[in-house]
Amino acid sequence: MNTIYLLFTVLFGGAILTFLLGKLSRILYYIVFLLTMAAAVFVFYAQIRIGDTVNINVDDMQLQWGLTAFGWLFSLMVLGLGLLAAIYSIAYMKGKDRLGYFYLHFLISIGAMLGILLSRDLVSFFIFWEIMTWASYFIVVYSGKDVQKTGIRYILFSAIGAYAMLMAIVIIYGQTNSISIDDLAVNYSTFSTSLQIWIPLLLITAFAVKSALMPLHVWAPGAYANSPMAYTAVFSGALSKMGIYGMVIVFVTLIANLPQGVIIRDIIAWLGAITAVMGTFWAIAQDDAKKLLAYSSIGQLGYIIVGVAIGTSFAMMAALFMAIMHALFKGALFMAVGAVERQAGTTDLTEVTGLIRKMPWTFIASLISIIALAGIPPVGGFVGKWMLYESLISSDHYLLVILIFFASTAGFLYCYKFLFGFFLGQEEKEWEHVKEAPVMMVVPMMLMAVMALILGVFPGILLKPVDVAMQSMGYAETYGHLWSMSVLFNEWGNQVMLEPLFYAIIIVFMVFLVFLVLKGMKGTRYVTTKDISTSGEIPLEHENLTFKGNFFQPFLRAVDPVMKRQIMTYYRQIGDGLEAFFDFIRRVYSGNGQTYAIYVMIFLVILLLLKDSLFG
Amino acid sequence: MGEFFSLLLGAVVTFILAFFVGITYGGLTRIITARVQNRIGPPWYQNLLDIVKLFSKKTAIHHGAMHFMGPAFIMVTAVVSVLVIPVLNEGRWFPNLNFHGDLIFLLYIMTFGPLGMALGAGQTGNPNSAIGVTRGLSQMVGFEIPWVMALVALMIQYQTTSIVDLMTIQVETGTWIAFSSPFAFMAAVMAMFGMFRYAPFDIVGAPSELASGPISENGGKYLFVMMTAGSVFAFAKLTLYVDLFMGGADNLLILVIKTFALYMIPVLYGVINPRYRTEQAIRWFWGWPSFFGLLAILQAVFF
Numbered sequence: 001m002n003t004i005y006l007l008f009t010v011l012f013g014g015a016i017l018t019f020l021l022g023k024l025s026r027i028l029y030y031i032v033f034l035l036t037m038a039a040a041v042f043v044f045y046a047q048i049r050i051g052d053t054v055n056i057n058v059d060d061m062q063l064q065w066g067l068t069a070f071g072w073l074f075s076l077m078v079l080g081l082g083l084l085a086a087i088y089s090i091a092y093m094k095g096k097d098r099l100g101y102f103y104l105h106f107l108i109s110i111g112a113m114l115g116i117l118l119s120r121d122l123v124s125f126f127i128f129w130e131i132m133t134w135a136s137y138f139i140v141v142y143s144g145k146d147v148q149k150t151g152i153r154y155i156l157f158s159a160i161g162a163y164a165m166l167m168a169i170v171i172i173y174g175q176t177n178s179i180s181i182d183d184l185a186v187n188y189s190t191f192s193t194s195l196q197i198w199i200p201l202l203l204i205t206a207f208a209v210k211s212a213l214m215p216l217h218v219w220a221p222g223a224y225a226n227s228p229m230a231y232t233a234v235f236s237g238a239l240s241k242m243g244i245y246g247m248v249i250v251f252v253t254l255i256a257n258l259p260q261g262v263i264i265r266d267i268i269a270w271l272g273a274i275t276a277v278m279g280t281f282w283a284i285a286q287d288d289a290k291k292l293l294a295y296s297s298i299g300q301l302g303y304i305i306v307g308v309a310i311g312t313s314f315a316m317m318a319a320l321f322m323a324i325m326h327a328l329f330k331g332a333l334f335m336a337v338g339a340v341e342r343q344a345g346t347t348d349l350t351e352v353t354g355l356i357r358k359m360p361w362t363f364i365a366s367l368i369s370i371i372a373l374a375g376i377p378p379v380g381g382f383v384g385k386w387m388l389y390e391s392l393i394s395s396d397h398y399l400l401v402i403l404i405f406f407a408s409t410a411g412f413l414y415c416y417k418f419l420f421g422f423f424l425g426q427e428e429k430e431w432e433h434v435k436e437a438p439v440m441m442v443v444p445m446m447l448m449a450v451m452a453l454i455l456g457v458f459p460g461i462l463l464k465p466v467d468v469a470m471q472s473m474g475y476a477e478t479y480g481h482l483w484s485m486s487v488l489f490n491e492w493g494n495q496v497m498l499e500p501l502f503y504a505i506i507i508v509f510m511v512f513l514v515f516l517v518l519k520g521m522k523g524t525r526y527v528t529t530k531d532i533s534t535s536g537e538i539p540l541e542h543e544n545l546t547f548k549g550n551f552f553q554p555f556l557r558a559v560d561p562v563m564k565r566q567i568m569t570y571y572r573q574i575g576d577g578l579e580a581f582f583d584f585i586r587r588v589y590s591g592n593g594q595t596y597a598i599y600v601m602i603f604l605v606i607l608l609l610l611k612d613s614l615f616g
Numbered sequence: 617m618g619e620f621f622s623l624l625l626g627a628v629v630t631f632i633l634a635f636f637v638g639i640t641y642g643g644l645t646r647i648i649t650a651r652v653q654n655r656i657g658p659p660w661y662q663n664l665l666d667i668v669k670l671f672s673k674k675t676a677i678h679h680g681a682m683h684f685m686g687p688a689f690i691m692v693t694a695v696v697s698v699l700v701i702p703v704l705n706e707g708r709w710f711p712n713l714n715f716h717g718d719l720i721f722l723l724y725i726m727t728f729g730p731l732g733m734a735l736g737a738g739q740t741g742n743p744n745s746a747i748g749v750t751r752g753l754s755q756m757v758g759f760e761i762p763w764v765m766a767l768v769a770l771m772i773q774y775q776t777t778s779i780v781d782l783m784t785i786q787v788e789t790g791t792w793i794a795f796s797s798p799f800a801f802m803a804a805v806m807a808m809f810g811m812f813r814y815a816p817f818d819i820v821g822a823p824s825e826l827a828s829g830p831i832s833e834n835g836g837k838y839l840f841v842m843m844t845a846g847s848v849f850a851f852a853k854l855t856l857y858v859d860l861f862m863g864g865a866d867n868l869l870i871l872v873i874k875t876f877a878l879y880m881i882p883v884l885y886g887v888i889n890p891r892y893r894t895e896q897a898i899r900w901f902w903g904w905p906s907f908f909g910l911l912a913i914l915q916a917v918f919f
Binding site: 354356357360367371374375376377382385386389390393396398399401402405406409410412413415416419420423424425426427490492494495496497500501504505508509510512513515516517519521523524525526527528529530531532545546547551552553554555557558 | 675692695721728735738742749753772837
């Protein structure tokens with residue numbers, strides 16, 4: 001049996017097996033689920049080689065599955081994050097009901113994502129895309145409040161995307177009589193100009209929905225926040241990257257051959273930058289950690305889309321690097337939120353406070369991930385941002401640089417809000433019972449955080465597969481003139497040597513930390529957060545000194561004019577308009593026999609009036 | 617090994633220089649502010665005395681791990697940026713890490729400290745600290761915009777992101793970038809007001825209403841590290857401005873004169889100004905300074 005079949009058999013079979021066997025005993029859920037994930041990872045990395053293909057003939061259509069270097073790069077996100085999230089979910093889902101339902105759809109969505117990466121033809125791509133959408137939809141509506149509304153939003157926008165994609169596929173098939181992606185790339189230049197523009201636009205619409213590009217993002221905050229955090233890590237980290245995957249293919253194989261492609265590139269890049277800025281603003285305004293991270297994901301995907309849309313080899317490398325970095329740190333952060341949710345019972349940043357001493361490992365993982373998210377050296381997020389800025393400047397997109405930089409700096413605000421909200425600030429009696437999360441939740445988080453740190457010093461580890469993947473897409477080799485193991489070069493030859501900088505940072509940090517700890521620990525005592533300087537007054541036990549509400553009010557006041565306009569209002573107006581229209585149509589069927597008699601009369605009168613022109 | 621020790625020596629010497637220059641400027645600022653306000657003011661070495669006093673103080677309490685790490689984070693920012701920024705022209709000073717990082721790296725490492733300090737202040741649980749932090753970070757978003765615009769304009773105009781290259785260009789052409797790219801210089805100087813947090817942008821650590829904001833829970837050794845980092849960082853920022861816009865410096869005396877002259881701009885602007893609220897400050901930075909930044913980019917693109 002071909003190993004690609006084997007992979008799908010393992011994942012989809014394992015999914016059903018988990019669902020069925022779990023009915024016998026709860027423990028079987030965990031065992032079969034983890035075994036399936038592990039087996040899938042094993043089969044994928046040990047048995048399937050880049051270049052393996054398999055053809056399936058269905059009627060006169062030829063489906064083709066195969067692994068490219070580019071698909072392999074994205075599989076790192078799907079399977080790496082999937083495996084860690086699977087381990088995490090064992091502890092996270094403990095005590096929740098309908099485990100079989102959750103694990104079934106978890107595995108199916110992982111399988112569907114791999115299916116997308118393995119599809120070499122448009123029809124199986126579309127089918128796997130839909131399986132992925134539905135599997136994730138079922139998890140979105142698994143639990144939580146406002147399930148119906150969130151679910152409908154998600155499925156509605158996904159449907160818009162899916163129809164756009166389907167339309168594009170039908171047009172392509174009508175034109176070329178072939179559904180192969182490789183054929184499309186070859187035949188594309190023979191299409192008429194209007195088709196050359198419409199096909200990529202339709203496809204990009206589909207992918208933009210999944211990667212939450214504004215203005216198609218409205219489903220994302222609810223869907224991310226509503227899924228169990230064990231899945232949201234995959235949802236935001238890997239599933240949304242499928243949109244990026246598709247977008248890269250569209251930009252590289254189609255728009256690159258389009259004379260007017262520059263305009264499309266600019267429009268998408270600007271939308272990406274606006275998404276980055278607005279996503280950041282809305283993240284700052286959130287009080288719920290899940291929503292905050294959800295908006296932050298939208299913003300971060302905005303950066304990635306900018307890189308993809310600009311599409312120079314440097315920008316593309318930045319985007320792909322950032323995509324994987326985002327999977328790492330956002331995966332870890334969503335898991336940290338899940339850990340807090342499980343241990344403390346809520347994710348409201350204005351309620352939970354001062355967990356640093358109770359959940360130290362979760363804090364460390366969050367701290368490193370937040371530094372990565374903020375793009376501060378020496379953690380990996382910096383490398384991606386650095387490359388993105390340099391690529392934007394050297395490709396003459398100056399205003400985009402300013403916007404992206406603005407979004408990135410404003411990002412510090414929600415980064416701080418997240419850490420401060422959960423872990424710092426006043427320690428209150430209410431949260432005294434909170435304990436550190438179980439090992440199975442902490443280890444995946446820490447692994448990802450450490451990985452982000454390592455990639456910040458030796459980005460070459462990741463840039464090598466990125467380079468290979470880009471070469472398979474037709475880019476020239478970038479090793480040596482844009483990067484080596486721990487040195488980055490820009491296109492003017494300026495460089496950042498990460499390794500010595502990292503050591504300098506660590507040495508300085510350690511010297512002063514040791515100095516402070518040596519001088520500060522000996523003979524000092526720990527004091528509670530109530531024992532502080534408050535202008536001579538001594539706060540009593542019951543006095544609440546927590547500052548959490550309206551956290552960034554001054555900043556939000558300053559940007560108020562931009563945030564007043566929400567795309568949701570317009571969607572709602574469209575929705576209301578449609579509803580009114582349908583309501584009007586419904587009135588035609590009044591249920592009254594006399595009205596119907598009038599309709600018949602009117603119809604006959606019209607027929608009589610038009611009889612000459614109709615029947616001659 | 618020898619390389620490491622020469623690097624260490626350079627780092628230590630640069631650090632000491634930065635520390636003394638920074639601390640002296642701090643003292644002089646206090647005198648100048650006092651004279652403007654018709655007071656006599658402390659002697660110029662007052663800050664040095666303060667820092668010695670803080671160092672020799674015994675610490676009685678601590679607030680936990682992040683409280684220790686906060687000041688260390690600021691120190692990282694201060695020391696690494698002083699090592700990355702070249703002190704003198706044409707390699708007349710220790711090379712340190714000059715060739716290892718570029719402007720964008722510097723932009724990011726400079727934001728590391730405030731965030732770390734904010735985290736350190738966060739663990740103390742003092743609400744004043746947290747309020748100060750929200751103001752400080754918001755204001756940072758404000759002034760980073762014109763500052764980045766100015767830097768991007770320089771990068772476009774001179775096709776480099778390396779600070780050393782920009783200095784070399786000025787030495788070769790004999791013109792300061794402040795004159796060849798005046799709008800970038802204006803935007804950068806206006807952003808500097810926010811960076812140094814003198815009035816009217818001093819709401820972050822407002823002494824009377826916020827009990828000095830983020831640093832309010834720190835005394836003794838903590839404050840010693842913070843003050844040292846502040847002095848070193850002030851020197852680093854001033855040197856960066858001199859390097860980028862004012863032709864660098866051939867020797868230390870010229871460097872001191874140029875940096876001091878530059879430093880007086882925010883100080884003197886500050887002493888005659890009242891205080892902005894945070895959102896006013898942010899909008900101020902997104903007004904004229906950003907407009908000049910935009911002009912700078914236009915100039916770099918079209919001329």
